[in-house]
Amino acid sequence: MRNSYLSVLVKILFVLITLFTLAFAKPLDSLDFWQLQQSNSKANLRGLSIVSSKVVWASGSQGTCLKTIDAGKTWGNISIPETQDLDFRDLHAFDENTVCLLSIGEGEKSRIYKTSDSGKTWKLVFKN
Numbered sequence: 001m002r003n004s005y006l007s008v009l010v011k012i013l014f015v016l017i018t019l020f021t022l023a024f025a026k027p028l029d030s031l032d033f034w035q036l037q038q039s040n041s042k043a044n045l046r047g048l049s050i051v052s053s054k055v056v057w058a059s060g061s062q063g064t065c066l067k068t069i070d071a072g073k074t075w076g077n078i079s080i081p082e083t084q085d086l087d088f089r090d091l092h093a094f095d096e097n098t099v100c101l102l103s104i105g106e107g108e109k110s111r112i113y114k115t116s117d118s119g120k121t122w123k124l125v126f127k128n
Contacts, residue, residue, distance in 0.1 A: 039075045047102070048091035057099055059088035065101055067119060078119030080101055086111065100125075 039045065039058065047068075058066045058075075063071035063083035066075045086103040093099045097118040103111045110128035115121060 004052070006018060041066060041077065049091050051093045051096055055093075055096045057091055057093045059091045059101055061087050064088060065070075065091070065099075066121065069096070076119075078115075080113055080122045082085040083113075085109070095125070 043062045043064035044062035045060040054071045063086045065128045089104045090102045101113045112126040113122045
């Protein structure tokens, strides 16, 4: 008897919580923190590293590395010269200036590059 009472109570609470959530929840596309950004890049972007509300780094196909310092209003292409055949699938930004960029591919196409001057110069730190 006690178990059936608890079971009914749990079901009622579940229904009430669900109705409350549906009544007051906003759809994801209406939330203020989601904003469509234009990178003006033809690359497939795959990596993203957020440093602050204004500074974001992105990476992708065709050797692409992008950076914004104005919350995505503009994107600078800071790709590494002669890496158009690399697929940068991930990156990690330690701060506004320091980033490690990872390419994945067969043989020597798997690499890690690092910049400490916001992409002005890049150092190859690993090559398969």
